[in-house]
Amino acid sequence: MKKIFILFFAATVGISLSSCKKYLDINTNTNQPTSGTPELVLPQALTAVAGLTWGQVPLEGTPPNSANATTSGSFNFYGSQVVGYVSNGGGVSGWGAIISYDYASTDWQRLWNNSYDVATDLQYVIDNTEGKAGYAQFNAAAKVMKAYTFQRLVDQYGDVPYSDALKGAASVTPKYDKATDIYKSLADLCDAAIVAFKANPAAASNFKGADVMFGSSSSTTVEITRWIQLANTLKLRLILRGGTKVAFTNKTFDAAGFLTDDAQVNPGYGKVSGKQNPGWNGFTYSFAGAAVAAGAQYTPTPFIMGFYNGSKLSDVARANVVYKSGTATATNQLGNQLATAGRGAVPNSWFRGTSSTSYESIGIFKGPDAAQPILLAADSYFLQAEAIQTGLLTGAAQTAFNSGIQASFRYLYKTNTGAIAAGKDPVADAAAYQVANAGSYLANYNLALTPAQQLEAIITQKYIALNLIFGDEAWNEYRRTGYPASNSDINQATPAQTIVSIAGLSTAADKLPARLLYPSTEFTYNSANVPSGINKYTSKIFWAR
Numbered sequence: 001m002k003k004i005f006i007l008f009f010a011a012t013v014g015i016s017l018s019s020c021k022k023y024l025d026i027n028t029n030t031n032q033p034t035s036g037t038p039e040l041v042l043p044q045a046l047t048a049v050a051g052l053t054w055g056q057v058p059l060e061g062t063p064p065n066s067a068n069a070t071t072s073g074s075f076n077f078y079g080s081q082v083v084g085y086v087s088n089g090g091g092v093s094g095w096g097a098i099i100s101y102d103y104a105s106t107d108w109q110r111l112w113n114n115s116y117d118v119a120t121d122l123q124y125v126i127d128n129t130e131g132k133a134g135y136a137q138f139n140a141a142a143k144v145m146k147a148y149t150f151q152r153l154v155d156q157y158g159d160v161p162y163s164d165a166l167k168g169a170a171s172v173t174p175k176y177d178k179a180t181d182i183y184k185s186l187a188d189l190c191d192a193a194i195v196a197f198k199a200n201p202a203a204a205s206n207f208k209g210a211d212v213m214f215g216s217s218s219s220t221t222v223e224i225t226r227w228i229q230l231a232n233t234l235k236l237r238l239i240l241r242g243g244t245k246v247a248f249t250n251k252t253f254d255a256a257g258f259l260t261d262d263a264q265v266n267p268g269y270g271k272v273s274g275k276q277n278p279g280w281n282g283f284t285y286s287f288a289g290a291a292v293a294a295g296a297q298y299t300p301t302p303f304i305m306g307f308y309n310g311s312k313l314s315d316v317a318r319a320n321v322v323y324k325s326g327t328a329t330a331t332n333q334l335g336n337q338l339a340t341a342g343r344g345a346v347p348n349s350w351f352r353g354t355s356s357t358s359y360e361s362i363g364i365f366k367g368p369d370a371a372q373p374i375l376l377a378a379d380s381y382f383l384q385a386e387a388i389q390t391g392l393l394t395g396a397a398q399t400a401f402n403s404g405i406q407a408s409f410r411y412l413y414k415t416n417t418g419a420i421a422a423g424k425d426p427v428a429d430a431a432a433y434q435v436a437n438a439g440s441y442l443a444n445y446n447l448a449l450t451p452a453q454q455l456e457a458i459i460t461q462k463y464i465a466l467n468l469i470f471g472d473e474a475w476n477e478y479r480r481t482g483y484p485a486s487n488s489d490i491n492q493a494t495p496a497q498t499i500v501s502i503a504g505l506s507t508a509a510d511k512l513p514a515r516l517l518y519p520s521t522e523f524t525y526n527s528a529n530v531p532s533g534i535n536k537y538t539s540k541i542f543w544a545r
Helices: 002-019 038-054 075-082 109-127 136-157 179-199 205-210 220-245 278-283 293-297 316-322 377-390 397-413 426-436 451-465 471-481 520-525
Strands: 263-265 372-375
Touching: 038 075, 038 109, 038 136, 038 205, 038 263, 038 278, 038 372, 075 136, 075 471, 109 136, 109 520, 136 179, 136 205, 136 220, 136 471, 179 220, 220 372, 220 377, 278 293, 316 397, 316 426, 377 397, 377 451, 397 426, 397 451, 451 471
Parallel strands: none
Antiparallel strands: 263 372
16 A cells, blocks of 8 residues: 555656646646556546645635635535534634635536546546556446546536546537436446456456556456446435436436445555645645634534434434534634634644643544545445335345444444544444434434434434535435525524524525535636526525425
C-alpha cells in the first residue's frame, strides 16, 4: 500500500491532475507526461474519486460556494448544507448562496470540473485496456467508477456531456446527452464490468497492486466479488432512482449480490502533507497538527439533531460518536445569523477528541490515515429494502432495513484501522436503538403499515446513516422522495421541523433549490451546446418528485 501511494503522488499526479486533458482542454505541456500505465493511473483515479466526496473546504472567510473558495469540489459538503446536516455557525458572516440558495454559475463549479478531470483518467484506463490481455479487471473497475462519477454529475445537473465527452481534442465542444439516456448507459457499464469480472474471477497481481479499494481483501476472489457487489449496488441505485423514466436494458442483478461491507479507498493515507484522509485534511487538522479554521464555522442543524435527541427519535449511542458533545452539541438553523446562532467547536462539531493526536478514531473523522468511503454498506441495505418493498427484488424488506441500521452503527464504530472499537457492539446497540424507539415506524419497519410509511422509514434511516458522510446522496433522496419529512412553511415550523433556510430566496413550493446551475466555464467554452433556460428553483432533475 505504501509503495502504491508513493507511486500515486510522485509518479502519476501529473498524469491526471495536471496533464491528462479535461474534456475541453486541448493544450499540451511538453514538460509533463500525458500517458501512463493502467497500473499507475487507476489507483490515483480511485483516490481522486474518493476525494470528490470530501475535497477540501475553504479557508475561513470564504464560504465553499464563493468564487474565491479553495474547495476542490466536495459533493458531500455541498449536499450536507442543503439537506440539513450542516449549518452556518454563529459569529461568521458572508454566507451568500449557501443560506440564500441564490446559486450562480460560479457556485460549486468545481464539482463539475473535478468530476470531468477524474472521468478523463478513468476513460484513459478504459481506452488503454479495452480488449488487452491481462487488463480486463482494470477495464472493468474503471467502468464501474465512471458510472459512479457520472451518476453524481447527472444527479446535480441533469443533462451533461457524456457520449461525446472525454475525447480531448477530438471533441472540444461536446454535445449534451439526456440524463435518462446517461442513466441507462451507466447501468450498462455496470453490467459490462460484471461480465468482465465474472470472466476473470481472481484478481491478477498487477490489478491487486493497483486496487486501493478492495486490494487488501483476504483473497483475490473475495476482492473481485466485492467489485461485482459494488457494480450491482450502483446499478440498483440507478434503477431505483431512474424508475420507469429510464429504459434500462435489464433490471436483473448478478448472483454475487450487493455490498455487505463499506466500499472504501485507502492508497496509504497518513499524517503527511498532501497525503491525509481528505475529510480529515479539509475539515479537521492539517498535517502539522493545526486545526482547520473552516471547521469551526459550522454546526449541525436542529433538524438532524432531532433524530438523536428524542424530539423525533432517540439515538444517544450514535450521537455520542457522530458529534463532539453528543446531543449537547450546539446547533443552528440554516440562515440564522443572529446572536442565537450556535457556534461551531474546534476543530469542528463532529470531531471526537481534543487534539490532532488525541482522538477516539471512530465516528466520521477517524484519523488522517483512515480510509475514505465510496459507498456505505448501510446505503446498500437500504437500497435493497426499498427494492424489496417495491417488488424489484425478492426477500424480506424488514431484514434488509434492520441490517442497514446495524451497518450504520458498524461503520461509525470502525476505527481508522477498520476494526470495531473496543467496547462497541453494533448489533446490540442497533437492537437497543429500535427498542428505545419502539413506538416509531421510522425505526421499526414492522410498524410501517402503508407503502408510504415504509418508504419514509427506509429513507429516514438512510438519511441518518449518511449524515455528513454522503450529504449529496441524502439530498438526492430527499428530492426524489420528500423524506425525511420537512415542513416547507418556515413561518410555522420550528427549527427541528425543517431543513429550509430562513434566509432562503427560493420561489419553489418547498422553498428549496432544485439543482445546481451549469458552470460558467460551459457558457465560455461550450455555449452552443449548454442547455438554456435552466431555473435553479424549478428545473428539476428527471427523477425528482
